[in-house]
Amino acid sequence: MEGDIAQLGQYIGAGIAALGSGVAAIGVGNVASNFLAGALRNPSAAASQTATLFIGLAFAEALGIFSFLVAVLLMFAI
Amino acid sequence: MATEGEATGLVFHPMDQFIVTPLFRTLGPGETVNWYEPTNVTLWMAFIVLAIIALMVWGTGGRGLIPNRVQSIAEMAYGMVHKMVDDVAGHEGVKFFPYIMTLFLFVLFANLLGLVPLGFTVTSHIAVTAVLALAVFVTVTGVGFARNGASFLKLFWISSAPLALRPVLAIIELISYFVRPVSHSIRLAGNLMAGHAVMKVFAGFAAVLWIAPVSILGVVAMYGFEILVAFIQAYVFTILTCVYLKDALHPHH
Numbered sequence: 001m002e003g004d005i006a007q008l009g010q011y012i013g014a015g016i017a018a019l020g021s022g023v024a025a026i027g028v029g030n031v032a033s034n035f036l037a038g039a040l041r042n043p044s045a046a047a048s049q050t051a052t053l054f055i056g057l058a059f060a061e062a063l064g065i066f067s068f069l070v071a072v073l074l075m076f077a078i
Numbered sequence: 079m080a081t082e083g084e085a086t087g088l089v090f091h092p093m094d095q096f097i098v099t100p101l102f103r104t105l106g107p108g109e110t111v112n113w114y115e116p117t118n119v120t121l122w123m124a125f126i127v128l129a130i131i132a133l134m135v136w137g138t139g140g141r142g143l144i145p146n147r148v149q150s151i152a153e154m155a156y157g158m159v160h161k162m163v164d165d166v167a168g169h170e171g172v173k174f175f176p177y178i179m180t181l182f183l184f185v186l187f188a189n190l191l192g193l194v195p196l197g198f199t200v201t202s203h204i205a206v207t208a209v210l211a212l213a214v215f216v217t218v219t220g221v222g223f224a225r226n227g228a229s230f231l232k233l234f235w236i237s238s239a240p241l242a243l244r245p246v247l248a249i250i251e252l253i254s255y256f257v258r259p260v261s262h263s264i265r266l267a268g269n270l271m272a273g274h275a276v277m278k279v280f281a282g283f284a285a286v287l288w289i290a291p292v293s294i295l296g297v298v299a300m301y302g303f304e305i306l307v308a309f310i311q312a313y314v315f316t317i318l319t320c321v322y323l324k325d326a327l328h329p330h331h
Contacts, residue, residue, distance in 0.1 A: 051166060051317055058314040062261045065268030072271070076093060 024064020166320035189308030211263035222326035
């Protein structure tokens, strides 16, 4: 019985952690949309900022990956 | 897990593809992989090295003034990484170009060869990416102290901030500095693991008749997306190495 409750909490926790991946998508979308908005206003400066774009995307995405990792750890490792 | 999987139409577990197995024997129950044993991970790492050698040695062997297709791929990769190091890490960083090029090619080929059907994605294991990220971390810290001596610590002491805030910022900067290898490795491994697991989840649903067309379309779309991710993650891993190297070479904010 106790094991069942622990497993229930494990699955619920994994589900909640998976929400973080979705929320990180908002951050990634923000980075990309602001880059696009800026790039359309000044297309000549856009090419020089693609490296910054990818760094920003990577930082935003890393947090989503962390929550995905927490979910995976809850499902398979604990 | 297996019984739950079968109930939803999954005949295999989506994480099964990441299991490390020895090449020349089957693991009995309770047995573990010995450290000296050739496994599917080492096999695919060997394939990666062979593919890089094929591209960079055999592919550019003709040394054509007008490059053929393979040679122009090699030249494009070389030129892209060289430009990235020069742009991000500055001119002094070009000294570290061989190391960064090695990292880029290894991660890129690991990601791409992982997409070969029945292949093994080496970079989906945190053990592999953590070694790569820790090597970068140790190198960068060593270079920082060798170049700047104790003034490398100015990286944490932000002189443009108000004096009262500086100790607080120093703690935050210190923590973020030591989290670097963690996020650096988990970003790569997490992206690859997530992508491949999603592909296998879609593939598992192909066994259910009425949803099979959607599932197959999903696998094809995810496969295309994964090729993009494979390249982008190799690019991101390399460019973050360049950013860290820039911090080591020029610690003053």
